[in-house]
Amino acid sequence: MFRYIIKRLVYAVILLLAVITLNFLLIHISPGDPVETIAGSMGGMTEELRAQLRTEFGLDKPFLVQLGIYLGNVVQGDLGQSYFFNAPVTSLILERLPATLLLVIVSVLLAFLVGTFMGSLAARRPNGLLSQLVTILSIVGYSAPVFWTGIVLIILFASVFPIFPVSDMRTAGMDDGGWAGILDVAEHLVLPAFTLAFVYIAQYSRLARASMMEALSADYIRTARAKGLSETIVLYKHALRNAVLPVITMLGMQFGNVLAGAILVETVFNWPGLGRLAFDSVLRRDYPTMLGILFFASMLVIIMNQLTDLAYRIIDPRIKA
Structure with missing residues (x-):
């Protein structure tokens, strides 16, 4: 290893x-x-x-x-000096990086967990109502652009049902520390995270459904059932462990797409992350900042791909050989 x-x-x-x-x-x-x-x-x-x-x-x-x-x-670790902001690019990125990582990680986890869970449930009854809903959700998720979903949510939750904040990461004047500050950030995170995760929830649920159906028809599942194991153990210990591998592969391959989608989401919701910084840098032709953001994004994608390979080797012992 x-x-x-x-x-x-x-x-x-x-x-x-x-x-x-x-x-x-x-x-x-x-x-x-x-x-x-x-x-x-x-x-x-x-x-x-x-x-x-x-x-x-x-x-x-x-x-x-x-x-x-x-x-x-x-x-040497020097990404240069920003033309427009007149500050080191590294400090600009490190200042915005936590906000982007928070948005991306929460969105990826939400999409992976919800999509895999929905797909696994739908696979138990391929012709049932939940399976049909997963199919409809995947079609809508593929069809709806990220920025359109964000604009619809802003209109819905700013005008019709003013429940969640639709701009920025924190309420103006709110103390950053303590539970009040954490809850305030979480409240601002709901709409951007759901917007970014929505399209991937649709994809992962569809993929998990197909992979779970294939796993449930395998010989080892029939053997497990013949041993008298409960359906819960058969589904979530034996079948899901193999069915989740294609979903993990898709997650690792699409991490770059998630970062690209974060640029649009951060622009729509005025989220103070790397996406917003990248948007401003492109408009101002700030080469060092653009290159620095691309460098960090490329590094995150490469790290995610390495972690995906390691996750494969941990989940499936056959790959260790």
């Missing part, structure tokens, strides 16, 4: 460097100029000041030189 982990870590580092290089290339060949964006926000700028800014930002150097300098800085 130790050799396996070391091998996966080496692959992860190589992949991360490749992703950083590709991100750097795509951002620098995309339309837009950070200096011109700054000039526009200031209402104009002299050519001398433009040249000074390009030199200060390193934009006057050849592309390969810029890439080499950036990779060297990243290896």
Whole structure:
């Protein structure tokens, strides 16, 4: 297991460097100029000041030189200085990262637990009412864009049923500490987390239903029932342990999609996370901040993929061989 982990870590580092290089290339060949964006926000700028800014930002150097300098800085843990916020990119990301991780982790857990539970129940009676509801939910979940779901929830819970807050992470003036602060954050988290989780609840429930039905038709399930084991043990100890593997695979593969969806959700609900920071950075052509966010997002996706592989080896002993 130790050799396996070391091998996966080496692959992860190589992949991360490749992703950083590709991100750097795509951002620098995309339309837009950070200096011109700054000039526009200031209402104009002299050519001398433009040249000074390009030199200060390193934009006057050849592309390969810029890439080499950036990779060297990243290896040393330096993600650069934000053009717009005039602050270290690392500090900006670390300031916003907890809010994004809270939103993403709660959404992923909600989608995984609810989707797997619904799919498992639906598999017991494939032609029952719950199974039909899971099918309808999956169709609606695939069809509804994340931002549309968020807007509908805002209209519903801001105008029709004003139950949950629809903006920000905390109530203005609320103390961050204590149970009151925790409950306030949880109340603000309900709508963004459900919006982000809704589409994945639909996917996981459908996948869990199909996988559970396949597991229930296997020979070892008939053997377990023949031994006189209770239906609960047969379903949740024997069948579910194998049926949940495709769901875990899907969860690991879609973690990047969840992060991408978080950008839209954070923008709709004004959630102060990396998604909102990424949106502002794209509008302002803030290259270092954009690259820093992509770096952290890529690292989170790679870590999630490694954890998915490890979870496979823990859940299914056959994979250890």
